[in-house]
Amino acid sequence: MDDFSRRDVLRLASVFGMTSALAPLGTSTATAADGAVANGAHEYSLKIDPTRRGPTISDTMYGIFYEDINRAADGGLYAELVQNRSFEYSSVDNSGYTPLTAWSTVSTGGASGTAEVVDDAERLNEHNRHYLRLSLDGSGDAAGTYGVVNSGYNSGMFLESGKKYDFSVWARTDQARGTTLTVSPTDESGASLAAKPLRVELRGDRWSKYTGTFVARASSTTGRLTVAAGGAGTVRLDMVSLFPRDTFMNRPNGMRRDLAEKIAALRPSFLRFPGGCIVNTGSMYPYRAPDWPRARSYQWKDTIGPVERRATNANFWGYNQSYGLGYYEYFQFAEDIGAMPLPVVPSLVTGCGQNHVTEDPELLRQYVRDTLDLIEFANGSATTPWGRKRAEMGHPKPFGLTHIGIGNEEPLVDEYFERFLKFRRAVESAHPEVTVISNSGPDDSGPVFDRAWELGRSADVGMIDEHYYNDPEWFLTNNDRYDSYDRKGPKVFLGEYASEGNRFYNSLAEAAYMTGLERNADIVRLTSYAPLLANEDYVQWEPDMIWFDNATSWGSTSYETQKLFMNNIGDEVVPSTASSTPVPSTPITGSVGLSTWATSVAYDDVAVTSADGSALFGDDFSGEASQWRKTGERGSWSVSNGAYVQHDTSAENTLVIAGDSAWSDYDLHVRATKRSGSEGFLVAFGVTDADNYYWWNLGGWGNTRSVVEKATDGVRRTLVGDDTSIETGREYDLRIEIRGRRVALFLDGRKWGEFTDDKIAEPFRQVVTHDRDTGELIVKVVNAQDAVARSNIDLGRQVRVSPVARLTTLQGDPDAVNTADAQPIRPRQSTLPDVSNSFTHVFPAHSITFMRIRVQSA
Incomplete structure (x- = not known):
């Protein structure tokens, strides 16, 4: 951003x-x-x-939204130091991946061999299919070894002098006398970071788990882990793991302490997990080995039980996730920080740009059964099938789940809601104590939002999950957003929100907005800033609340703001006025502009006239386009056949500007023809500069929506819109009328829409x-x-x-x-x-x- x-x-x-x-x-x-x-x-x-x-x-007013985005789990909150520990990375998941991503071979004493990742009948299990086969040729001296070294995440593993680290591996050897594994932490140069390496004696040609512990004798932020063997024969390795002993609450397979402590310091009342877009994207079908699509929606049953038996998956955000941090760990973490667990499950309607409905009645029935099983896993006694699984993992006492979300930001709202009702009916029948939450899509307004709320109200939904990210001005102007909500309608779970930036100014805008959330505490019952975590070397989304690298972590200005509110909530609102x-009040002022987005467009007959009809500007492109100023190097503009044409169908935001930035109360008229590409027209007005303007976006989002957007320092938000699309080859007549702060827009002579931008x-x-x-x-x-x-x-x-x-x-x-x-x-x-x-x-x-x-x- x-x-x-x-x-x-x-x-x-x-x-x-x-x-x-x-x-x-x-x-x-x-x-x-x-x-x-x-x-x-x-x-x-x-x-x-x-x-x-x-x-x-509400006791649940402020919580946290957790999603495995920005490497928030593996390489982040999940304390595992080894990347790609089970050799499941694949180019199917990420074009830059191989099964040996983060691994390289190493040898000492003249030893040699081969290292190959294979998937065959010798695999560890059906969910953990790939393993590393080391073929040792017996060369080199008696102390020589051949093996692999793992580089961890970011620049390497963070190892601290004097701290204990627990190593484990699943391994087997075909040597009757056994094979000795040499395990050693090193720095980037290969110097050992332990007083002495671990010697792990492998026995037998069946998979067994081997463990050991070492104490780091020096600190490093570029640590490595070497696992090697000597002699001859075949050694198979899988689930190579290195964990700091010092995890949050000292839990095995636990959380990185500094990150977990920062989260706990917020005193969150709930933990929403396992995310947003990762919940309902990818294939909706469960894991089927060996050839089912790897990118599956998040299946909770894949994430529990022994870690070596958990599936891995392609993450929506472009990397692999191990599921070492799974549903059991989420429930346990929520309990450890005193938060209510709030899981979100997929609905068989995708979102986040993957707009698809899975039409499979039996699969829907299975998803509903899986949701009921999840509630039993959380709340059932140890005598129930899924409660027993929880107890076997170490938690006989129920976790006490009271809320569950169905789906995340589905734009196909009618299809989603049809399925939501089936989930709700089943849950309320078996567990009337559990609140079932629907959602209103990815925006603060618009057709999807309005339809989702209409359906939610008509079905007497108890709570609706709203998501939105906007510029600071939006948060400052919308403090009264919930003042007018129906007090008898569904309650609001504001599950994702943030001002688009990580400066203190963003936090000030968020804080101003939060005063309105608290004032409307009878409507707004749960809120959570998002996203929670960001590894500074793996950023898919900004802003974020807590940032970290391998060694350190720090709260953003929004973290400090959220912490202040979350630690000082109060029990009820006291009436106050200020x-x-x-x-x-001043009118909208600015020059005019033309732009395109992944589309070739011909613009012609641009005219700007004042409110009294006098001409301010005109260009019929019968000559050169000398009156127009480019705002960057994007796009390919030229005068062609008496029109101003942008030719490049891959370029985004090719804005060119003309006129006087002091113009106000004027009409902008232009003719536009789409030549080719995926979208439509972008006609700008009230332009201050390349980052501050309004534009009429006709045929945006793959030619599915048309809106007016206001850009403030490069961040755009929608003011009005509908589902108008643009035809290729047809000429359109566009007119924009600006009077004070009121704007009316006309498409082919008919009023398309209007708005007044006058909120403070x-x-x-x-x-x-x-x-x-x-x-x-x-x-x-x-x-x-x-x-x-x-x-x-x-x-x-x-x-x-x-x-x-x-x-x-x-x-x-x-x-x-x-x-x-x-x-x-x-x-x-x-x-x-x-x-x-x-x-x-x-x-x-x-x-x-x-x-x-x-x-x-x-």
């Missing part, structure tokens, strides 16, 4: 220079502003009624909650602007107020980013004296402040 610039901040505030992004918004919590003061501050009033109570805040920021990015937001245990009001204030906010805080006269309040503050440069080397955004603790029933406090610019005030009834 693109980073955001200081333009976002300038858009939000200065006492003398507010822009149109801050046009007034009338929310249920805002009153008229008291005005600005001359010293660069804004003056606010904050009125709190400590004697009243608003909605009760004044708003005074902002002038209000930078000053607040919510107040009550902590029953401490008797404190938690006053949560976000000031997402350059100016300080001088605020009169009025608690009324019906309570006694403690004279000292406790403060926790996040404050800093809006461009600040927490990194491995520096975390400039960290919480600061302080006290505030002279608190009374009415007092003044100055909230710093670019800050999130939590103020704990103890009150008693007067």
Whole structure:
């Protein structure tokens, strides 16, 4: 995702220079502003009624969303140090993979041999089919060895001096007298990192598990693991494993301690797993060896039992996942951190760009049975078939599952909902205590979202899972999103959300939005920022909450923000009102533009006229296109047959711009013809620069949708849309009418749509909650602007107020980013004296402040 610039901040505030992004918004919590003061501050009033109570805040309000994205499991939270430990990597999963990815051969003392990954009758089991066969030719001196070395993840394994590491391998030998394996951790140069190597004596030509432990004598971030043998004959190896002894809660096959501790420090109330897109993408059929498609949807039964008997799978995000971190481990981890487990299972309708319905009634029945079996695995007694399996894995006591999600972001919403109802009917019949959650697709609005909510309301669904990622301005302008939700309708599980960026400014926008989530705690019952984890060397998605490399981990600014909210929730909302920021309203201004996306288009007869009809700009392309400015090197533009043609059908966003950035209240007219390619037209208006504009996207997303998008520093969000598609070879007449902040769009003379972009990015937001245990009001204030906010805080006269309040503050440069080397955004603790029933406090610019005030009834 693109980073955001200081333009976002300038858009939000200065006492003398507010822009149109801050046009007034009338929310249920805002009153008229008291005005600005001359010293660069804004003056606010904050009125709190400590004697009243608003909605009760759910015990499950804030949790975590976990998905194996950005190498969050193998190479991340799952503490295994060996990559491709079972030799199951394949070019079918990833074109860059081979069965020996992360492995290389090594020899000492003149020994030689061959190393080959095979799948034959000698395999370990049907789910773990590939193994390494070492053929030793007996060459070299008596101490010579031949074998393989594993490089781990990133630049190598992180090994710490003085720490214990547990080695294990499944192996067999055809030598009657046995074979000695030499196992040694080394640094990148090959120098040993253990006082002495492990000597593992293999006996017999049947698969057996061998183990050993060593203590690292030195630290390294580029560690390797060597496994080699001497002599002659054949040695077979599988499930080569190296685990730090020091895992979270000291659990075997456990979690990397520093990452798990950062997650636990959030005090999450639930753990949603095993992900989003990995749940319902790939083949919907269960594992069938040997030739069924490898890329399967996530099958929970593949992930339990002994790790050597678990299947591996191609991950939707482009790498292989071992399932060493499986459903049992997820349930155990949730219990260890005090979180409610919330699994999500596939529905036989794919999402995430793989829009497909599996029409197989027996398979659907099997998926429903698997879901019931999952609930039994979590909740059944040890005398039930699946409860017994849980007990055999070491947990006789039920895990206590109360919520389960069906599916993830399915755009084929009617087909999905038909299947959802079958899952719900079966679950509610057998387990009425379990809440079954549906979802509303991948966006905050639009046809899929609206239809999903329509179906959910009509079927009296208990909870709907919403997902959306938007720019900071969206979060600042939509604080009131849930104010108008039906209080008698389904509750909201906000399962995935984030502002698109990892700067502190993004966190300020998220914090402002979270005050609205808490204010609507009667509707919003569960929320989770996403994604949770990112390995800095394997990034498929940004932003992310916790970042890590092999040796260290650090929380982003959003981690610190989420932690502040999650550790200071309160039990119920306390009514409060705050004044708003005074902002002038200005019209949409900007030049015009033309663009394409994987499509060749001919544009002609571009005309811009003012509201009174006078001409501002025109180009019929009878000559050169000298009035147009390219914004980059993408695309191939030229004048051809009296039109301006973009020829390249592979280029994306080929934007060219013309006109005056000060234009307002104008009409843009253009004729457009699709020549070839996969999409349609992109006609821009209100263009400030290459990253800030509006455009009419006709025939986007593979010619399936048409929308108007607003780009803010390169991040686009949808304002209005429908399912219009564009025909190849047909000329279209397009007209866009801009008046103030209202825009109307006409396709072939008929109104296609309209919108008014006049919501404020209000930078000053607040919510107040009550902590029953401490008797404190938690006053949560976000000031997402350059100016300080001088605020009169009025608690009324019906309570006694403690004279000292406790403060926790996040404050800093809006461009600040927490990194491995520096975390400039960290919480600061302080006290505030002279608190009374009415007092003044100055909230710093670019800050999130939590103020704990103890009150008693007067």
